Amino acid sequence: LAAYDVDKIRQDFPVLDQQVRGKPLVYLDNAATSQKPKQVIDSIVNYYENDNANIHRGVHTLSERATLSYENARKTVQQFLNAASEKEIVFTRGATEAINLVANGLAETIKQGDEILITAMEHHSNIVPWQMLCKKTGASLKVAPINEHGELMLEEFEALISNKTKFAAISHMSNALGTINPIKQLIDQLHQHDVPVLVDGAQAIPHISVDVQALDCEFYVFSGHKLYAPTGIGALYGKMEQLEQMAPYQGGGDMISVVTFDKTVYNKVPYKFEAGTPNIAGTIGLGAAIDYVNSIGVDEIAAHENALLNYAVVQAKRIDKLRVIGTAKEKGAIMSFVLDGIHPHDIGTMMDHQGIAVRAGHHCAMPVMDFFGVPATARASFAMYNTHQEVDALMAGIENLIEMFG
Numbered sequence: 001l002a003a004y005d006v007d008k009i010r011q012d013f014p015v016l017d018q019q020v021r022g023k024p025l026v027y028l029d030n031a032a033t034s035q036k037p038k039q040v041i042d043s044i045v046n047y048y049e050n051d052n053a054n055i056h057r058g059v060h061t062l063s064e065r066a067t068l069s070y071e072n073a074r075k076t077v078q079q080f081l082n083a084a085s086e087k088e089i090v091f092t093r094g095a096t097e098a099i100n101l102v103a104n105g106l107a108e109t110i111k112q113g114d115e116i117l118i119t120a121m122e123h124h125s126n127i128v129p130w131q132m133l134c135k136k137t138g139a140s141l142k143v144a145p146i147n148e149h150g151e152l153m154l155e156e157f158e159a160l161i162s163n164k165t166k167f168a169a170i171s172h173m174s175n176a177l178g179t180i181n182p183i184k185q186l187i188d189q190l191h192q193h194d195v196p197v198l199v200d201g202a203q204a205i206p207h208i209s210v211d212v213q214a215l216d217c218e219f220y221v222f223s224g225h226k227l228y229a230p231t232g233i234g235a236l237y238g239k240m241e242q243l244e245q246m247a248p249y250q251g252g253g254d255m256i257s258v259v260t261f262d263k264t265v266y267n268k269v270p271y272k273f274e275a276g277t278p279n280i281a282g283t284i285g286l287g288a289a290i291d292y293v294n295s296i297g298v299d300e301i302a303a304h305e306n307a308l309l310n311y312a313v314v315q316a317k318r319i320d321k322l323r324v325i326g327t328a329k330e331k332g333a334i335m336s337f338v339l340d341g342i343h344p345h346d347i348g349t350m351m352d353h354q355g356i357a358v359r360a361g362h363h364c365a366m367p368v369m370d371f372f373g374v375p376a377t378a379r380a381s382f383a384m385y386n387t388h389q390e391v392d393a394l395m396a397g398i399e400n401l402i403e404m405f406g
């Protein structure tokens with residue numbers, strides 16, 4: 001097996017080779033969005049230069065080529081998630097749209113008095129759609145708590161499951177804390193009560209090999225842009241029987257088989273959920289991104305990122321004023337932190353002055369910030385192309401900042 005060659009990987013990412021404010025760019029905002037390798041950029045350029053046409057309805061050559069590339073990307077996603085059929089893959093704008101699609105589709109089956117279970121570490125996009133569904137149906141939202149390490153409290157979680165629980169939506173990995181949930185165990189517990197489960201894989205997908213058949217979840221969602229693919233494309237995996245039962249999300253072209261003014265017969269799954277002209281170029285880019293990730297290996301990437309995270313956490317312990325937020329035993333490549341006496345927004349700005357891109361804010365997880373009693377955190381998040389030298393640069397940057405603020 002070839003050794004992990006981070007220098008070679010970096011050469012595939014043109015954006016990394018630049019200076020920001022006179023310093024080499026250190027890009028540590030990967031949990032927000034990842035950079036794109038030239039293989040992905042080339043796939044999009046190639047599509048627009050050679051094959052651009054609308055899909056599915058055309059009989060001409062370009063349309064056939066575009067359709068083939070689009071449907072091949074569906075097979076690539078299917079294999080990446082180990083779904084039983086490519087028909088179980090619905091393309092969406094991203095994780096947010098996929099969650100809204102499911103929440104919307106459940107509106108006819110969820111009733112007053114029913115309960116929907118989420119956790120206290122969810123991203124707003126896995127909270128708000130369920131609140132909206134509850135408002136529409138009279139169901140109520142139950143929230144399983146987390147402990148001071150940012151781990152789900154398993155007994156409390158289990159105690160919240162009852163015969164009123166009609167659906168659960170849980171993140172595989174938290175974007176604010178990096179916590180990786182024992183997702184298989186949670187799914188099994190929910191299934192003992194016949195509760196269908198949606199897994200928010202937006203953060204997990206670049207770091208963890210996902211096998212939806214082994215997990216046995218009803219739904220799994222992710223965004224392409226966190227997986228080295230373009231923005232505006234993502235996927236929903238759903239078990240065929242679930243997708244078949246569910247009402248469509250949007251009406252329009254491509255999602256129908258027959259339309260009259262009296263009545264419309266919907267198209268088959270997955271097309272029933274893909275109304276209108278989709279993001280064809282983005283979908284092709286997503287296929288190319290998955291091919292690229294597979295060429296290196298998700299497990300190899302994860303091992304590299306975990307080494308960076310462990311190195312960062314050890315370095316961070318030497319800095320007295322630094323507190324890591326999120327110290328779960330099972331954790332992905334995210335280090336959220338605060339510095340005594342320095343507002344996280346100032347950390348973000350001052351790090352940028354040193355060429356270092358980190359995120360500062362509530363990370364679309366305000367309830368997590370409330371739980372830890374902080375207005376925001378700074379967050380460094382690692383990807384396949386980050387290096388130990390970049391972790392050193394991050395730590396030096398933090399030390400400079402502490403010195404500056406006295």
Ligand code: PMP
Nearest residue numbers: 094095096123125175202203223
């Ligand atoms: N869930 C989690 C855990 C996330 O980190 C994100 C993106 N920050 C989302 C959902 C939403 O993803 P998107 O904005 O790409 O739809």
